[in-house]
Amino acid sequence: MDFTYSPGEQAMIEEYKRQGKILRQHARYWEEHESEVPPEEFPESADNPTPLLKLAIDKEGDSSGIVMGMMVTIYNSWGDTLSMKMGPGALGNAALAAAGTPEQKERWGNTRLAMSITEPGCGSDSKAVQTTAVLDGDEWVLNGDKIFVTTGVRADGVVVWATIDKSAGRAGIKSFIVMKGTPGFELVRKEKKLGIRADDTAALRFDDCRIPRDHLLGGDETVPKAGSGGFKGVMKTFNMTRPAVGAGGIGKALASHDHVTEQLAEQGFEVDWEKGRQNRSTIEQTMLETEADLEAATLTVYRAAWLSGQKKPNNLEASVAKSKGGEVARTGPQRMIEVLGAVGITHDHLVEKWLRDGRISDIYEGTGQIQRLIIAREIFGYTSAELD
Amino acid sequence: MIDFSLTEEQEMIRDAARNFAQNELVDRARDADEEFNLPEDVTEGAWAMGFVAGAIPEANGGVGMDRSPTTNVLVLEELGAGCPSLASGAMSPSLFVNPLIDFGTDEQKAEYLPAFTGESFTAGTLAMQEPDFSFDPANIKTSATLSNGEYTLNGVKRLVPLAESSDHILVLAKTGEGIGLDTLDAFIVPRDASGLSISNERERTIGFQAVPHYTVTLDNVKVGASQRLGGEQGIDGARLVNSIRIGAAALAVGCARAATEFAIDYAKERHAFGKPIAQKQAIAFMIADMHTEVDAMRWMVWKAAALLEQNHPDATKATTLAQNYVQRKAMKVADDGIQVFGGHGFIRELPVEMWFRHMRTLTIIEGPVAA
Numbered sequence: 093m094d095f096t097y098s099p100g101e102q103a104m105i106e107e108y109k110r111q112g113k114i115l116r117q118h119a120r121y122w123e124e125h126e127s128e129v130p131p132e133e134f135p136e137s138a139d140n141p142t143p144l145l146k147l148a149i150d151k152e153g154d155s156s157g158i159v160m161g162m163m164v165t166i167y168n169s170w171g172d173t174l175s176m177k178m179g180p181g182a183l184g185n186a187a188l189a190a191a192g193t194p195e196q197k198e199r200w201g202n203t204r205l206a207m208s209i210t211e212p213g214c215g216s217d218s219k220a221v222q223t224t225a226v227l228d229g230d231e232w233v234l235n236g237d238k239i240f241v242t243t244g245v246r247a248d249g250v251v252v253w254a255t256i257d258k259s260a261g262r263a264g265i266k267s268f269i270v271m272k273g274t275p276g277f278e279l280v281r282k283e284k285k286l287g288i289r290a291d292d293t294a295a296l297r298f299d300d301c302r303i304p305r306d307h308l309l310g311g312d313e314t315v316p317k318a319g320s321g322g323f324k325g326v327m328k329t330f331n332m333t334r335p336a337v338g339a340g341g342i343g344k345a346l347a348s349h350d351h352v353t354e355q356l357a358e359q360g361f362e363v364d365w366e367k368g369r370q371n372r373s374t375i376e377q378t379m380l381e382t383e384a385d386l387e388a389a390t391l392t393v394y395r396a397a398w399l400s401g402q403k404k405p406n407n408l409e410a411s412v413a414k415s416k417g418g419e420v421a422r423t424g425p426q427r428m429i430e431v432l433g434a435v436g437i438t439h440d441h442l443v444e445k446w447l448r449d450g451r452i453s454d455i456y457e458g459t460g461q462i463q464r465l466i467i468a469r470e471i472f473g474y475t476s477a478e479l480d
Numbered sequence: 481m482i483d484f485s486l487t488e489e490q491e492m493i494r495d496a497a498r499n500f501a502q503n504e505l506v507d508r509a510r511d512a513d514e515e516f517n518l519p520e521d522v523t524e525g526a527w528a529m530g531f532v533a534g535a536i537p538e539a540n541g542g543v544g545m546d547r548s549p550t551t552n553v554l555v556l557e558e559l560g561a562g563c564p565s566l567a568s569g570a571m572s573p574s575l576f577v578n579p580l581i582d583f584g585t586d587e588q589k590a591e592y593l594p595a596f597t598g599e600s601f602t603a604g605t606l607a608m609q610e611p612d613f614s615f616d617p618a619n620i621k622t623s624a625t626l627s628n629g630e631y632t633l634n635g636v637k638r639l640v641p642l643a644e645s646s647d648h649i650l651v652l653a654k655t656g657e658g659i660g661l662d663t664l665d666a667f668i669v670p671r672d673a674s675g676l677s678i679s680n681e682r683e684r685t686i687g688f689q690a691v692p693h694y695t696v697t698l699d700n701v702k703v704g705a706s707q708r709l710g711g712e713q714g715i716d717g718a719r720l721v722n723s724i725r726i727g728a729a730a731l732a733v734g735c736a737r738a739a740t741e742f743a744i745d746y747a748k749e750r751h752a753f754g755k756p757i758a759q760k761q762a763i764a765f766m767i768a769d770m771h772t773e774v775d776a777m778r779w780m781v782w783k784a785a786a787l788l789e790q791n792h793p794d795a796t797k798a799t800t801l802a803q804n805y806v807q808r809k810a811m812k813v814a815d816d817g818i819q820v821f822g823g824h825g826f827i828r829e830l831p832v833e834m835w836f837r838h839m840r841t842l843t844i845i846e847g848p849v850a851a
Contacts, residue, residue, distance in 0.1 A: 093483060093484065093485065093486065093490075093550045093782055093785075093786045094481050094482065094483040094786060095483075095782070095783040095786050095787065095798075096481070096786075096787070096790070097481075097482075098481055153481045154481060155481045155482040163482075365796045365797040365800045366618045366660050366661045366718060366796060367616065367618055367659075368615070368616030368617055368618055369616075369807075370613060370614045370615060370616055371614060371616050371618075371619065380800065380801070380804055381804060381808070384780070384801040384802075384804045384805040385805070387780060387801050387805070388776040388777070388779070388805050388809075391779035391780060392776050392779065394482045394484075394779075395779055398482065398483070398484045399484075402485075409775070412771070412772045412775050415768075416772065416776060461761075461765070464761075464764070464765040464768040464769070465761075465764070465765075465768075467768035467771060467772060468758070468761075468764035468765065471744055471767065471768065471771050472744060472747070472748055472764070474759070478759060479758070479759050479764055
């Protein structure tokens with residue numbers, strides 16, 4: 093049992109914070125130039141190589157790679173939504189890597205592919221996808237509207253979900269690779285959002301968009317019979333995307349808390365950890381409770397990651413982590429604005445931005461309510477049919 | 481390194497504690513509460529398991545197991561899942577024994593610890609809580625004034641468990657001025673010391689009714705300088721208070737876990753409007769949150785215990801955060817535990833109303849056990 097960071101991890105975290113503060117200098121500009129897409133690499137990146145290099149100090153006592161990945165996600169998110177230097181690829185590339193045929197991986201592996209699932213009429217209930225793909229000769233014909241496509245403006249193409257048989261429900265849904273420039277594939281707009289405005293989020297339209305037959309991801313055109321697959325209540329599976337999204341939300345809330353802690357320190361105020369409950373000021377209590385909530389959420393994220401590193405199933409813990417991360421992303425910055433008072437809503441501070449940025453954390457990758465469904469199915473031993 | 485693993489020894493001790501709690505505490509809890517009775521076979525049973533005295537050094541007649549707060553929180557969670565009230569009664573001597581192990585001089589250990597190495601339960605206790613609403617261990621009101629080589633103690637202590645049956649009471653007091661846990665001192669005071677009086681009546685409380693608590697009044701109680709725990713050096717007040725706060729939090733995690741597991745079973749059996757209430761999101765989500773918070777609370781407690789064990793400079797911060805989190809969330813879990821059962825949760829047949837009362841106790845007092 094150990095809950096301390098190794099010297100290398102500490103150095104890495106400090107470096108993420110230092111670079112994060114550089115990125116914050118760009119934060120307002122890109123937030124206010126929402127229709128533009130930020131550069132893939134900021135000029136400062138030449139002098140600021142990845143903080144991961146700091147780990148090299150001393151490998152002794154480092155956490156498992158998966159746990160460390162969560163540290164990276166928290167403190168990468170701590171600075172701002174901007175990245176010093178974007179990596180290659182996007183969410184669609186993960187789908188290609190997981191489900192693509194060797195030929196498909198060879199052909200599109202070096203492009204940037206967004207993932208397109210959500211539609212105006214369906215979000216969490218992804219089996220309700222309305223976009224259709226109809227085979228016409230040797231071509232698929234796609235029709236439908238897609239929204240909330242992360243990296244959709246910048247991407248070279250998308251992996252898009254469409255149904256080839258509506259009567260089959262989830263089993264009828266297939267993924268297709270559609271590259272930009274294909275006739276009938278339109279980039280409708282960059283979405284205008286509450287937060288993460290610099291983040292590239294697209295709305296797409298497919299209007300009799302024809303793609304070759306071999307653009308079906310994985311190449312399997314069959315539709316399994318209903319009930320052959322199914323969604324078990326207790327999934328002995330690994331999941332690290334949910335804890336990662338929780339970690340991102342924690343990063344924003346932590347940034348808010350750290351910022352306000354600094355602001356208070358400038359005015360000579362700090363939390364006295366020894367003082368008893370009955371003698372704390374309201375501000376002390378608020379700072380303390382917010383930090384406790386952040387700590388609790390962070391530990392649930394590390395727990396989910398640690399289990400995965402131990403090759404133990406973490407479906408339940410992944411949703412616990414996502415649910416806690418999403419919660420503190422909402423409550424943390426809210427309370428930090430309360431501590432700052434009226435000036436907290438102004439652009440003097442980035443806290444109002446982090447409140448808006450972090451708000452998505454309890455929505456994407458499964459809303460807090462979807463997480464509770466998953467948790468409840470696990471602890472009751474229910475299938476999705478028994479608890480829907 | 482972030483590492484949630486337990487040693488094999490810790491897993492064994494935890495499993496033994498779980499068996500003991502499920503077999504010896506669960507079925508005794510209701511009667512003990514109704515009858516204001518801490519059954520002797522419960523205290524003897526826990527004693528025989530070595531939960532209290534295991535870490536007494538061999539030099540003092542003990543078995544000399546590691547003095548390990550991380551192992552202790554595993555045990556306390558299990559005991560708390562059985563019955564936090566009986567657990568606290570059986571573990572009360574840890575309030576005397578653990579500080580003696582941690583801070584006692586060689587002479588003090590040699591004098592007071594052997595009494596706890598016997599085969600039978602031996603009561604021991606700590607007098608901490610005070611009557612003021614602004615009671616704060618960092619600013620305790622009970623005073624100890626040094627004059628002519630002896631200390632004079634004055635103050636009132638509330639909710640002292642097992643005071644009446646303990647030969648010695650460890651009394652928390654302040655020898656100087658100022659605020660902070662480093663102002664704390666502890667004195668080993670014989671129960672029959674002149675000027676020390678124990679209330680005739682037991683304290684009546686919302687929960688923990690099985691455990692006899694008393695008001696202890698110190699009116700010019702004189703003790704020799706050798707009775708000051710740690711001798712001239714005194715004690716590490718933060719470490720003492722941290723271990724007590726972590727102990728209470730660990731019991732609360734266990735109790736919250738029991739309430740959650742009980743609610744899960746009930747919700748799957750109880751039908752309303754044609755199906756189990758567990759299949760209704762209003763109930764399912766409430767219980768999902770209970771589960772989530774039990775997890776989150778446990779990791780908070782583990783972290784605080786691990787830092788305490790390492791004597792880490794952030795141990796006090798981690799403890800205060802864990803205490804705060806557990807006090808809020810454990811109470812909510814016990815409260816929602818009643819809600820799941822509706823009217824049945826209000827009847828003194830099922831344990832849920834009892835857990836609710838125990839939890840209110842556990843999340844207010846600083847700690848009935850030391851981790």
